Amino acid sequence: MSVKPDFAPSRDQTSEPEVRPRLRTRAAVGFAAWSLLLLVGFIVGVARFAVGPYLSREIRGRLRDEVALAALSVDVETVARLVADEPQTGPLYESVVAQLRAARDRITGARFVYIVHQGADGKIYFVADAEESPEEVSLPGSVYDDAGPLLRQVVGSLASPGVEEDFYVDQWGTWLSAYAPLRTADGTLVGILCVDLDADNVRSQESAFLRLGALALLIAAPLAAGGGWLLGRNLTAHLGALVTAVERVAGGDLNFEIPLPPEAEAAQLAAAFNVMTRRLRELVATLEERIAERTADLERQTAYLRATGEVSRVAASLLDLDELLSQVVRLIPERFGFYHAGIFLLDESREWAVLRAASSEGGQRMLARGHRLAVGAQGIVGYVTQTGRPRIALDVGEDMVWFDNPDLPETHSEMALPLIVGGQVIGALDVQSRDVGAFRPEDIRTLAILADQLAVAIANALVFAQRQEAMRELQRTYAQDLHRGWSDFMAQLSLRGYRYTPRTLEALGKGGDGVSAAPLTAPRVLPDNTLLVPVMIGGLELAVLQVRRPPNRPWVDEEISFALRTAQELAQALESARLHQEAQRRASQERLASEIASQLRRSLDVTTVLQTAVAQLGRLPGVAEATVHVTLPDSVAPAAEEVSS
Template structure:
């Protein structure tokens, strides 16, 4: 049985099946795409969150942490990232601490450097002042004042050892308490009393702080507010000659660096004290030598005038003559006493125009030169006064040279006479000839004199009574 069906009807069924198949395929593709999107989001969400955390960390938020939601590779990656972040945080924290510590150390070092530079500058200034002072007492007072002012110590004292090296005696101080101690004659036994005695004995710097055993040193009623003290030895050629004692009202005010720096100042003070002492000794010796020289000079000129039989020379229009007697006048005596040139100008009454110039030899007045004008109305000019003084200066040297030459000549003559007498006496061979020769030669050397030589009886009799 054959059924006839149109082509359109036959293909309609196929078309329906084909459309259904296409719809199902499209639905399957849509479902698969949706599932793919869901799975992709599920898989990439942890990575996205980790990326966001990484971006936060890279921008400086080191507190951000990744959440490990699963034990798979993503979770392991999150844990590793968190550990890395923790390590970075610790490194940065340690680095900040080290930077802060280094900054603090640098600031401390800078302050210490500035402090040391200021101390050295102060030491230089103090040294400049003390090296120019030549009196020991003034020097010590100057040092205590300058050290207190430049370094800010409320008390500075200088002790010097006595000749026996048993006591350190306070010589200078700037504070009121120190002044009271000076008036009292304050002294400390070497090796026994406080850090001053310790330093005087050991020769090493010592710092005492207001803590522990050091507190026993702070019992001075004259300096009740002392909380820190430092004593430095004043050494000269490795020998302690004194102590520089500085005190502060602040606890722990001194350090070893301060001691090392101020030791430089202590050495400078010791040298300045020694120089001042040497200068004082030199001045004393010089004064003694000058006094002895003046005495010898005066005696020499007295002897010279006596032997020459003259005390001066007078020159006038009528001629010149030797002076055998001193000429006295008020202006001459005044010039001799003062050692200054006296210029008397005419006053129209009784005063005569006179210049009296002292004749000086190395500061010692050995005479005067009096110049009287021939005209009573004469006015002395500056050139005339200067000329008189210049002549006086040259005259003193010429007179001294002449005196010395004559003394030398007399000494030569005396030595020759002694030599001749000694030679003649030595040529005699018996006692009588020796005595006779000695008497004759002495009488010949001193004309008109009577010479007697008498020997002791025990010498003549060979020592017998």
């Protein structure tokens, strides 16, 4: 925005006494004309060498800020899907185009707004374009051959918003372009938002100052020199003082003022010049304040983005629910400056919002006593968990829904955001501040994004916990089946192992020698130099390898490792043998069952069927007797037939 101050002095502005012209009319007119021309040349020179460069920097800084804010309004996840699934027109593409057009309307002077990404072949491809004209729109998937120098350099690694150093020319015209990265929650660069400003629009602002300064200087320099020569030597000293003042001000010393000379005309000129320098000081101070405010806003937005990224990384990297919630409620107060953050999750009945994590001391007391709020009945959290809509109380004393919590007496502002997954509310993120009106629009937008990411992370953690519990249950079932199978298998064995000596290889019966030590989990060397190595499968000890050697030959790590590998191979072999015998036993039972069924189907006589059944059951291993009893209901005359074999 340009500022055109009025430099004409007045009695209120200058505070200098009123002076009246005393020179002849001709000299007064000539002095006023040449002085005015000199002042015009001075002002244009300042505009050319001071305001012009600042205007150029201001235009580029504003463009960089606006493209950074526009990138925040783009749905990056949708862009990632368009890039991953090959860009094509459709609902996702139209939604992104609508976002680009809205961003284009907000950016001053923007002509083209579009998204590009770098393909696997290194080329730059269009993803979406806000242009409505069929002749000028860039179709998704088309190659962008006329990209600017900065875009070609950083298309695969852009870390922060940037602006081209100079204008560049492509088939559509001459442009000043700015770029902002589009990154997903995990930091992956999926595309770059590009904004093109027409060079004529930018140059017209800069050229106006250049033309005016050049014209004024060309006219003012010779005329001022001639006027000074004509006015005579008596004005040389005052003109020299004025030139010195101009040089001081042009050099940046806006605090310099000309002392008022005794001559009335010279005093009036000095007063006007001093008023001009004061106005320039005010203008520069105003511009500096605007720059400071813009810088502070940008730094705050950068800090919010950095904090959001940090919380998102924590949410994406943790699968333990309690640790995830604790880390998030710790980071939010640290990064955003709020004194309390809490996370509520709905119970299985969906009637209560239960506090699961909190950052403040009062929140810890609430956790210790199992604090919970009724859904739809208590406080802002109850409202949010029922409706699924955010609720913000900038002054809790005036909010009818607010719950006065004695554990958080310092609260003056509160914001609760729903945690929603798959269209269903699973809880709420509650943030509280000691200040009235503490939540600004950028706070709300940032925390809303964070709440959505947190909801997905909580859902993932819950799914992970369920899978872990299922895995543990599966492991317990496997261990029980394994123990039962080996118990049955060992009961059928008539021996308990073998002993090898250089002279013999003998079997150990059930009453033979064995190792009476406690169960082993790792190899161990006894004081008599006997090595014990457990033979284990699935955490179950099947046997123990016992190897003894003379005390003068201690065991080394390589030998112990060899014995351990041997035990592992033995465990696998024993398990394979057991499973083989189990399979054979089951196959034998299946064959026997099939034979019994075949025998039973051969006769329709009841007596023959019963005799065949008990006879076949008697063939089972270890069966000493088999009997079948026929039992009739009470309403039938009692009768029974017993057939034995």
